[in-house]
Amino acid sequence: MEYSKKVMEHFANPHNVGVIEDANGVGEIGNAKCGDIMKMYLKIENDIIVDVKFKTYGCASAIATSSIATDLIKGQPISEALKLTNKAVVEALDGLPAVKIHCSVLAEQAIKAALSDYYTRQGIDPVPIVGVIEEHDHEH
Ligand code: FES
Numbered sequence: 354m355e356y357s358k359k360v361m362e363h364f365a366n367p368h369n370v371g372v373i374e375d376a377n378g379v380g381e382i383g384n385a386k387c388g389d390i391m392k393m394y395l396k397i398e399n400d401i402i403v404d405v406k407f408k409t410y411g412c413a414s415a416i417a418t419s420s421i422a423t424d425l426i427k428g429q430p431i432s433e434a435l436k437l438t439n440k441a442v443v444e445a446l447d448g449l450p451a452v453k454i455h456c457s458v459l460a461e462q463a464i465k466a467a468l469s470d471y472y473t474r475q476g477i478d479p480v481p482i483v484g485v486i487e488e489h490d491h492e493h
Contacts, residue, residue: 356449369420376467381466391408393423425441465482468482
């Protein structure tokens with residue numbers, strides 16, 4: 354199994370690792386395939402993701418994908434973060450071994466779960482986002 358240089362870089366030196374104490378969107382997702390867990394913290398102001406951090410009990414691919422996924426959504430509006438797919442994340446990493454593709458779904462889903470939590474806290478119905486998460490579950 355070969356990892357791209359980018360995967361190795363993000364695994365060795367992951368960006369945005371940690372916890373945001375005053376996060377206003379927090380999402381936790383477990384990977385049904387391997388049991389790994391990821392927790393995503395978002396700080397959102399005026400619909401912009403001003404800060405994002407993650408913690409994971411996951412494999413190298415989960416760490417690398419979260420690192421690059423959080424880079425991709427930081428400073429972006431919520432609408433852009435919602436468009437982020439695991440495919441885009443894998444492409445940004447110059448690919449992942451086929452058996453590791455399921456790991457990249459964890460980052461995408463944790464971000465969506467955190468956005469869903471944000472909406473719930475704002476009193477907005479998060480059903481459209483939850484629907485997106487469930488759709489992905491069915492793909493496995
Ligand atoms: Fe669990 Fe990669 S093996 S997330």
